[in-house]
Amino acid sequence: MTSKPSTPSVPARAYETVLNSIEADLRAGRIKLGDQLPGERTLAETHGISRASVRDAIRILDAMGVVRTSTGSGPNSGAVVISEPAIGLSATLRLHVASRQLSVEDIVESRILLETWAAESADLTSDPQRSAAALEHAGELLKAMDAPELDREEFHALDAQFHVLLSSLAGNAVIEAMMESLRLSITDYVSESVQGDEAWDDIAAVLRAQHHGIHEAFVDGEGKRAAQLLREHIEWFYAESHRI
Missing domain, CATH: 1.20.120.530 (GntR ligand-binding domain-like)
Incomplete structure (x- = not known):
C-alpha cells in the first residue's frame, strides 16, 4: 500500500511569533489594557526576528484595534494596549x-x-x-x-x-x-x-x-x-x- 505524500507545513511568518506571544501575555494577565508594549529592539531580540517583522506585527495589532501607536516618548508613546474590537x-x-x-x-x-x-x-x-x-x-x-x-x-x-x-x-x-x-x-x-x-x-x-x-x-x-x-x-x- 502506498502512503499519501505528506503536505508540507507552511512555515510561520516571523511576525506571528510576536502576535502569539502578546496573545499569550494578554491571556495570562502579564499585559493589561493601558500597558505599553516593549520597544521594537527589545521585541526583536526577545523573539530572534528582525525589527521589520516586529513592525509588521504592531501594524496588524493596530489595525485589529488591540494597540494604539504614537511617536514620541513617555507612557502614551509607542504601542499601548487598548481594546476596540x-x-x-x-x-x-x-x-x-x-x-x-x-x-x-x-x-x-x-x-x-x-x-x-x-x-x-x-x-x-x-x-x-x-x-x-x-x-x-x-x-x-x-x-x-x-x-x-x-x-x-x-x-x-x-x-x-x-x-x-x-x-x-x-x-x-x-x-x-x-x-x-x-x-x-x-x-x-x-x-x-x-x-x-x-x-x-x-x-x-x-x-x-x-x-x-x-x-x-x-x-x-x-x-x-x-x-x-x-x-x-x-x-x-x-x-x-x-x-x-
Missing part, C-alpha cells in the same frame, strides 16, 4: 463586502438578527441608572438627527451611534462590538445608496419617524415592539435604497 471586525467585513465575498444583504440580515435580539433582551431594571442615561443619550441623538440643516454624512454617523447605543442595553459586549462593526462595514453602501437630495429628504423624514417610534418602545420597556419596529425600519431602508 469593532475596528478590526469592521475593517475585515468592509474588505470582504467590497470583494463581494460577503453580500450587503447578508450583512443587513445579520444586523436584524442582532438588533432584534438585543431589543428583546434589554433589561432596563438591572442597572436603571445606566439604562436611563443611555436612553437619554439616544434621545439627544434623535434631536440632533431632527435638525433640518444636518447633512447626510452627519445623519448617518448619528444614526450609527443611535443603533449601537440601543443594542448596548442588552448588556452583551460582544453583541455591541459586532453591531458597531456591522454598521461600519456598510457605511459606504448606506451613504451612497440614495442619490439626490430630494430623494434623501423624503427618506430621512421616514427614518426620523421610525427612530422616534423605536426609541419610544425602548423607553416604555416594550422589547418585542422595539424589535419589530427595528426589523421594519432596517428592511424598509434596504428595500427603499434598492428601489431608487
